[in-house]
Structures are given as C-alpha cells and as structure tokens.
Amino acid sequence: MLVLVAPGQGAQKPGLLTPWLELPGAADRLAQWSAAIDLDLVHYGTEADADAIRDTSVAQPLLVATALLSGDALLTAGSAEDAPVRAAAVGAFAGHSVGELAAAALSGVLTPLEALRIVRARGAAMAEAAAAAETGMSAVLGGDSDVVAGHLEKLGLTPANMNGAGQVVAAGTAEQLAALSADRPEKARVIPLKVAGAFHTDHMASALPAMEAAVADVAPGAPVTRYVSNLDGAVVESGPDVVRRLVHQISAPVRWDMCMETFQRLGATALIELCPGGTLTGLAKRALPDVRTLALKSPDDLAAARDLVAAHTSA
Numbered sequence: 001m002l003v004l005v006a007p008g009q010g011a012q013k014p015g016l017l018t019p020w021l022e023l024p025g026a027a028d029r030l031a032q033w034s035a036a037i038d039l040d041l042v043h044y045g046t047e048a049d050a051d052a053i054r055d056t057s058v059a060q061p062l063l064v065a066t067a068l069l070s071g072d073a074l075l076t077a078g079s080a081e082d083a084p085v086r087a088a089a090v091g092a093f094a095g096h097s098v099g100e101l102a103a104a105a106l107s108g109v110l111t112p113l114e115a116l117r118i119v120r121a122r123g124a125a126m127a128e129a130a131a132a133a134e135t136g137m138s139a140v141l142g143g144d145s146d147v148v149a150g151h152l153e154k155l156g157l158t159p160a161n162m163n164g165a166g167q168v169v170a171a172g173t174a175e176q177l178a179a180l181s182a183d184r185p186e187k188a189r190v191i192p193l194k195v196a197g198a199f200h201t202d203h204m205a206s207a208l209p210a211m212e213a214a215v216a217d218v219a220p221g222a223p224v225t226r227y228v229s230n231l232d233g234a235v236v237e238s239g240p241d242v243v244r245r246l247v248h249q250i251s252a253p254v255r256w257d258m259c260m261e262t263f264q265r266l267g268a269t270a271l272i273e274l275c276p277g278g279t280l281t282g283l284a285k286r287a288l289p290d291v292r293t294l295a296l297k298s299p300d301d302l303a304a305a306r307d308l309v310a311a312h313t314s315a
Helices: 020-021 026-037 041-046 050-054 057-074 080-089 098-106 111-133 145-156 173-182 200-215 239-251 258-265 277-287 299-313
Strands: 003-008 090-095 135-142 158-166 165-171 190-191 226-230 270-273 292-297
Touching: 003 026, 003 057, 003 299, 020 026, 020 057, 020 299, 026 041, 026 057, 026 111, 026 158, 041 057, 041 080, 050 057, 050 098, 050 226, 057 098, 057 111, 057 200, 080 090, 080 190, 080 299, 090 098, 090 299, 098 111, 098 239, 111 239, 135 173, 145 158, 145 173, 158 258, 158 277, 165 173, 173 190, 200 239, 226 258, 226 270, 258 277, 270 277, 277 292
Parallel strands: 003 090, 003 270, 090 226, 270 292
Antiparallel strands: 135 165, 135 190, 158 165
16 A cells, blocks of 8 residues: 655755756646745745745745645656556555645645645744744654653643654744753753744644635545545545644644554555655654655656556556
C-alpha cells in the first residue's frame, strides 16, 4: 500500500520551485494560482531568501503550491489514461499541518484553487495570531516520552507536534521556550525552529473565525481514497468532516505519530513525500523501518517515484 504525504511549515527552502518551472505547463499553472491568491508564488519560490519565505503568510501557500505542483507531475503527467491509474495506486493521502490542505486537494476533497485560497487565508490569519505575542516552537529530540511530556507541562509548554520517532515539537511563549533551552529534559536535545509562532496551540484560537469564513462557500467532495487526519490519525471518509478538521486543526496538536501508526495498520509498504521532501521521510525511516521511502526534492526524483507508483499499480 502506497502513502502519499505532503510536508508542513519549516520544510520550505529558497529556490524550491526553480527546477519545477522547467516542466511543461508549470509556469502557467503557478501564474494562475498566483493571480487567484494575490501572491507571487514564482518570486517566492525562486528568488526570495530564507527570511522572506519564513513569513507564515508566504510559507504556507508556497508549500501547498509546491506539493500540488509536484503531486500533479507525479500522478497526472503523461497520457490522460494513465492519470486515474496512477491516482488509484495511492492507498492513502496525508499531510503534516499545512500539508493537509495539499493532501485534501490531491484526494479530491478540495480543488487546487480552493486549497490555495484557504491556505492563503490560513497563513494570513495565523501570522496575525502569532504577532499578538512573542511565541515560537522548539523540537525536542530523544529522551523518555513520559519525562518529556511532564517537563513540557511543568514549563507551561504545549506538545504541538507529536511527530513520533522520538520527536516532539514544543510550542509556547519566548520565555517558556528559553526556559526549555536552559533546562532540557533528561537525555533530550532541544532545537529552536524557524517558525513565527506557537502553531497548533491555543495561541492560534483567534485565527479560527478567518478559517471558518474561508471554507464557508466550499462544497467538499468525498476523498477518492483514504485521507488520514492529523487530529487523531483517523481515516476520514466524509469531505465535510475533512474540512471541519482542517479548520480546527490550526489550534490543535498535530498527531503525526498517530498518522504513522495508521499507515502501519493499513499495511503501508511505501511512502512518497511530495516536494520539498525530506522531513517526513526521515521520520518514517525511524518509525516505519520496513516501509520504503522516497522524497521528491526535484523533478530528477520523478522517474524513481513513478516507478514506485507503477509497482503499486500492478500490486
């Protein structure tokens, strides 16, 4: 069973779209998307520096657009007859945090333009919420899970991303995160992350009305195959339920550990991470060592990814 996943905020890198613009139709598609959301995706994906694309209101649409572009190149390039076959080879779609919007579009719940319009509103609202107080996130690597959980609770921090494979992302105020760096859990490392706020915590509650407004006119479709939710790792079969979860997920912890448990329960044998791939495949290599992984970083990786899709098409 093949799983297709889309990475979340923090995975963006300067120039991530540059090689993809060489693909037929890519520039036109990005121009259409840029006009629809009033954001120059080509500029931010090719010329902007790391600080510019760290901005939440830029990073989130850029990541979703990149995942959609690479996903389209993987699943629909070639003959029209091949596209449904390739898409049907995917046994489950999932995304980490903002990557869930790309997964929702690829699974048929949203159209690409709907996903991009929603993520444009999401990024702007979460950036505004983050500006209300000096907050952030730090990765906690290693240590006993119960000890780490107790330590974060003692410091008033929220385990915002439960990523599995010995990784938890703590979120809270700058003072709380400074205390964590000074007083680490036993046998754990703490790495501050380059994000602009305490995402997936109560600090994002003020962004919920904007998200609800962004999806008000959406008529979601049913997922064409399994859609695995960050909320609890559940397989969600209802389009409206997927959208409801997307709205409320911005202030709820990401349970990527539960998503990977679901992949394992479903019998996953391979996982492809869409561009900019690397983070989620790294987690899968540790948590799901028997699952073959492939990260799409550039069009150079498409041939191997298509071979993996073809292997699951004939399985």
